[in-house]
Every structure is written in structure tokens, then in C-alpha cells.
Amino acid sequence: MLKNLIESGFGKKEDYNCAEKILYGANTIYNLGLNTETLKLSAGFGGGMGIESVCGALTAGVMVLSYKYVNNVAHESDKIKEVNQKLFRAFMEEMNSIQCGYLKKIYRKEDIGCSNIIIKAAEILDRLMIE
Template identity: 60%
Template structure:
């Protein structure tokens, strides 16, 4: 789903940052129904919110989980907290960190940028979304 879309080069020609690739791509594959104005919300999360903090691919993924699995506000249930924790723990287990700076140091390349970092976030997100949508149906 999302991982395959990104593997196929989604967002490269548009020069999307890591958070944008996840949110724009998820909007397409998960049919989120977000318009251009809503998609712009991801812009400031790239590069670990510009200070190499939490990876933008992960913050973009959390936006997707929120859109899909929060009815109105987060405090209605603990579902979003559990899903976010699962996403971040799974990602950190596989990649060794969730912060942009060490991820860039370990995985960024001049020719491919943060492609591997983004793919791993998409993969983790796909797993959670597929499972949770099956539970809902």
C-alpha cells in the first residue's frame, strides 16, 4: 500500500519532505479525503520539525493514525496513544532511533536522501492501518 507507493517514487518529483510524503501518500492509498489546505499541515514536520527531533516520517504517520482512528479528540479513548506507542516502538526497534539526526547519520545518502527512513515508517504504518481497519470491519 503506502510503502509500495513510496518505493515507486511517490513525492520525489514534487520535492515533498518526509512528513509530506507520508501524509500525501496516505491520503491517496488510505482515501483520507484531505484537501490541499489540510495536507499543508505536514510541511513544518520535515527534518524532525526542522531541528532534527522526531523524524517527520513518523510525525506524518501519527497524523494519519489520528485521521483514521480518532473520532473527535484524543482523550475520548486511549486508542491513539496505544497506536502511536506501537508505531514508535516498532520503528525504533527496527531502525535504532526515532529522531531525525541519528537516522540521517545512519541511513541518509546523497543520491537517495532519507528514502529508507521513509520506507520503514510507511511499512510500520501500513501494518498498523491494515490490522486496525480489519478489526473495524
């Protein structure tokens, strides 16, 4: 699923950031049907929104889950809050943080960048999309 796509190098040639890899990849794997203009919304979330705040792979995961579980607005969804909490809890348990700055210090490698972080977010998102 999405994890496998990311592991295969998806988005490297296009120079996608972490958020773009998740949203563009999810669009492909989960057949979301998002157009190019909509996909561009993820651009500013990379690198923890450019300030090393919450990981862009996670914020893009929230976008994907919102697309799946919200019909019009969040308050009408009985699922979005719960599934977002599952995403963040699972990521925190497995990576010890949701903060880009911390994650980069621990997991980012010169040769592969943040691939391990993005792959972990994709793996968790795959599990939640199946639920």
C-alpha cells in the same frame, strides 16, 4: 500499499519532505479525503520539525493514525495512544532511533536522501492501518 507508493518514487517530483510524503501518500492510498489545505499541515514536520528532532515520517504517521482513530478529541479515543506507541516501538526496534539527526547520519544517502527511513515508516504504518 503506502510502502509500495513511496518505493515507486512518490513525492520526488513534487519535492515533498519526509512528512509530506507520508501524509500525502497516505491520503492517496488510504483514501483519507484530506484537502490540499489540510495536507499542508505536514510541511513543518519534515527534517524532525526542522531541528532534527523526531523524524517527520513518524510525526506524519501520527497524523494518519489520529485521523483513523480519533473522532473528535484524543481523550475520547481508546486506541490512539496504543497505536502511536506501536508505531514508535516498531520504528525504534527496526531503526534504533526516532531522532532525525541520528537517522540521517546512519541511513541518509546522497543519491536517495532519506528514502530508506521513509519507506520503513510507511511499512510500519501499513501494518498498523490494517489492524
